[in-house]
Amino acid sequence: MPPGRSRILNPQGRQKSCSECAKAKRKCGLEQPRCARCARQHLACVYPPQPRSQAPIPHHATPGTRTDFDATELSLEIQDEENAGFAFAFDIPPTSIPTGSPVDIFDFDFSAGASSLDALANMIDSSTNQEDQMAMQRSYTRVKKPFSVGQLSTFAKARVEYTIEHIKLAPKWMVDENCTPWSHSMLYEEYMPRSLQDAHAACALYITKNDINAEHVARHIASRAEELINAPSSNTPIEILARAHALMLYQIMFLFGGDIGFHQKAEALLPYLEEMGGVLLPLAAEQTDTEGSLPLYPSAAARAAWKSYTFRESLRRTALSIFHITVMCTLLGGELKTCTHIPLSNQVTLSAHLWNANNAFDFALAWNEKNHFVIKELDFTSVLKHGQPDDLDVFSKMILVGLKGIDDMRGWFHTRGGTL
Structure with missing residues (x-):
């Protein structure tokens, strides 16, 4: 046409x-x-x-609708739709669909939901009729812990939407600044593994996607993701970390790319992402922290400490962020799940001053003079008690909002003269 x-x-x-x-x-x-x-x-x-002479199109025929890609795309398919846990069903008010009516999983307009978080309430709100909501939820997916979305909406909105807003920006951050909230901008300065080079290129295409090139971009991203999961795993820590970062970027593009075919690929990629989180935890546990103050001159010690920090904290943040993202995915998919029992062995250092340092001198100065909080077993008591708004970077805010809720964190910032 x-x-x-x-x-x-x-x-x-x-x-x-x-x-x-x-x-x-x-x-x-x-x-x-x-x-x-x-x-x-x-x-x-x-x-x-x-026209009078034309019969109506049957309900099942929708010309022009496209729900999958060709053979060049990700080979991971949803074999049993009944077992899918990633239905993105929360925008559908059960009162508009009679109980027991068939529901088409592809009828959810994801681009109108997650791509505009002003509409997140439409994703997670539900009717007061919990029996209808539970029946419809089970028509989408077999939920390990069936629940009414009405019981979830307040919890989810307060803890998930802030994270989603910032996670959506990760591909653009990677292209513009060579970093994400969990990956330091200096981490790949000397060497970027091939797995992340491909993901970086996919991000560059993703952020320029429009109506004309959307199909080409979608095929390219899916193809690169398939290559990654089929490629042999590397044993060096930097290669392992790069593989995790690439998987996270592909998952984010699948989640928020606005293409219904991407949602199945997000479901298929999720187990690989969860597995990678398990691989990173022991590596993160092996890391040792710098102790004592750092000399400003000569700068060799500061440079070594800064380089060690960029890898150590990227690794720790990535392990925690993977579980944060997978919990978000399962939550949106209709399954109640927590990650608090998984990464308790992990620890992370929260400090915007250290994370945002531009050179070894600034890092050493921040290390010696600014607050930094070593968080173990997800205990943020010291941060909430002694921290100040400028101590927290985006990653810190995402984790704290996820645990405490948006209103509590807005209140915490306000009492200290800041804003979230």
Whole structure:
């Protein structure tokens, strides 16, 4: 079809979907006067004029809808949809769908939900009818601990949306600043393993994605992710860490890429990400911290301490962030899960002054004169008691909001003269 020709306004074409479903490339139920999708998402539902001689398209036919990629894409497929735990179903009010009605897993407009966290409430809100909500949740996925989203919404919104907003930025941060909240900007200054080079290039494509190149970008990202999981694992710590960072970036692009086919790939990639978290924990436990003050001159000691810190804290933050992301994924997928029992052996040093130091001298000065908090077993008591707003960087805020909730952390910042 010529690019200037509207399928919606073409009464002779095959498109019978309402304007909103056609624009979003989602299945339209063709209900009158408004389809179910528009009704539950409060959209303007407008149908194209239909010629008398043309029979209506059956409900299951949605021309132009594309839910998977070709053979070059990630080979991990969801073999048993009933076992999928990553349905992203929280935006669907159960009151708009009769109990027992069939629900199409691909009807969720993820790009209208997670890509705009003002709409997160629509993702996680539910009706007061918990039996309807539980029945619909089970129609999407077999939940290990079935629950009503109504019981989850307040908890999830207070602890998840701040993290999601910042996690979504990771591909852009990687391209623009060569870092993420869990990967130091100097970590790969001397050597960037091939696994992360490929992920870095995929991020560059991802942040330039538009309607014209979207299909090419999606295939490229999926292809690189498949290559990564099929590649043999390396034994050197920097290669292992780079592999973890690449997996995290691919998972984030799958989660927030706005393509329904990506959601299945996020589900398929999740076990690899969880496994990588288990690999990193023992490596993180082997790291030793610098003790005592650092001399400002000569600078050799400061340079060595800074280099050791960038690797050590990137490793520790990455291990913790992997579990943070996987818990977020399972939470959005409809499964209650905590990570607090997994990374208790991990520790991390919280200090925006150390993390943001631009050179060895600034690092040594911050080490000697600024607060830094060594957190063990996820005990943030010392931070909350003695910390100041400028002591916390983005990673620190993500973890604390995830544990304490957004209102408590806003209150903590306010009492100390800062803002979150």
